[in-house]
Amino acid sequence: MRQLPDLFLAEMRALFGQFGRLGQWPEFLQALQEPSTAGLRANRLKITPGLLRRYLAAQSGFAPEDIEPVAWSADGFRLPAGLQAGKLAGHAAGLYYIQEPSAMLPAQVLAARPGVKVLDLCAAPGGKSARIAADLGGEGLLWANEISAERVRALQRNLELTGCTQAVLTSASPEDLARALPGYFDAVLADVPCSGSGMMRRDDHAARSYLSYGPESCSLLQRQILESAWQMLRPGGRLIYSTCSFSLTENEAQIARFLADHPEAAIRAIPKAPGVDDALPLTSQLTGAARIWPHRAAGEGHFCAWLVKAADCAGPARALPELPAEQGCAEDWEAFAAFSREVLSPAGHDRLAAWLENHRRRAENGRLHLVPPCPDFHGLYRLKTGIFLGQVQRKGRSGARFLPSQALLLSLSQLELSHVLAAPEGHSLIRQCLRGETLFVPEDQDVSGWPSGTLAAIALGTGQGIWPLGWARLTQPPILKNLYPAGWVRPGQNV
Known part of the structure; x- marks a missing residue:
């Protein structure tokens, strides 16, 4: 039997009692003893959900109907026990991102559209950014940020696996980012650090995290992050706040406090697919937010709220300087051109021409990038700027040789290669x-x-x-x- 912290059980029982749900208490406890549900999302930049389902079935021996769609995700699936998707080559090709089903909800609610500017503020390990990248479809800007130096490397790899060409990746505090980018984004996703109580049955570390940090201390950090996220949202924009916590303090109470402090903010009702419940009625408007409970859906605990900023509010926005093109040495780009002639097919040259039309060339110490239109990120530590094409290797008097990156390859299809x-x-x-x-x-x-x-x-x-x-x-x-x-x-x- 899975041992759960007494403090957690006391908090949850009080929560169920406060909202008249003690009748569900035995089901909730039983659900926490059951195995967690595994899931993954199709990367629609490379494969359709239908094709992915057939691929997984063909490689695993399961029937396609055993790989069930996630009701609240347009491209998500629940995996049957024993299907080890992480060991298939399709994972290394970036065809899908392995993600717990409940965690698919926030990016689905955000519903990014091609051409918009989106910030994923607490982005590691990258599942929500991967979904946003697919929704952008090669148009617009995904700014993924992760303050943790340890977690940001996983985020970088996972973004490169998607083949996304529109991403900027930084590692900065939300406060520093807000000072640099006030009122800039059309949409912001803040999947904030939390006590992790919603992940008790999935993650053995969740209980220790809950006891070490707890809802109260986490809520203070969440409040600061939410304020920074709001500062970076343009008037009329939308902000998605989410946690993997059951705690009222981190969820409904957090949003209620924010709405009280921000008259320019309003909450929008999240469409409730099967398995997604209304949030707890701390106030009547908060039922528009959403919860996923493990005893009512095939997923872990999750909370999500959709906030909008009034279109006519006065914000901190100011004109931001655009990132300048820094083309560097002409010889470096000539080396890249020679590589392109050798390696790319006619379709690949068409793809490259489209990139060059919509991106800025940048070169830093022989490292060549194509960067989507974005503000100057001077002073921010960045790890990825658009498409990292590769590195130019100097060969003395014999010239320069271009060494392509893995990120470039994963941004191309086989039809674009010779x-x-x-x-x-x-x-x-x-x-x-x-x-x-x-x-x-x-x-x-x-x-x-x-x-x-x-x-x-x-x-x-x-x-x-x-x-x-x-x-x-x-x-x-x-x-x-x-x-x-x-x-x-x-x-x-x-x-």
């Missing part, structure tokens, strides 16, 4: 690529027309499609030098 070696799930080419091992051209693939030194994409090929995984360079046929990032390698990965 040289692709595709193999199915479980093939030695796929396994060795993801393990960082030396590669060999499969016997059934003809590379006789490829000169030595050809840069190729290793790709996962299935009945549902072909997706790039990593770069490789043909050295001495049939040997390929594996260029999969060392930091991404998982030794012994079962793929």
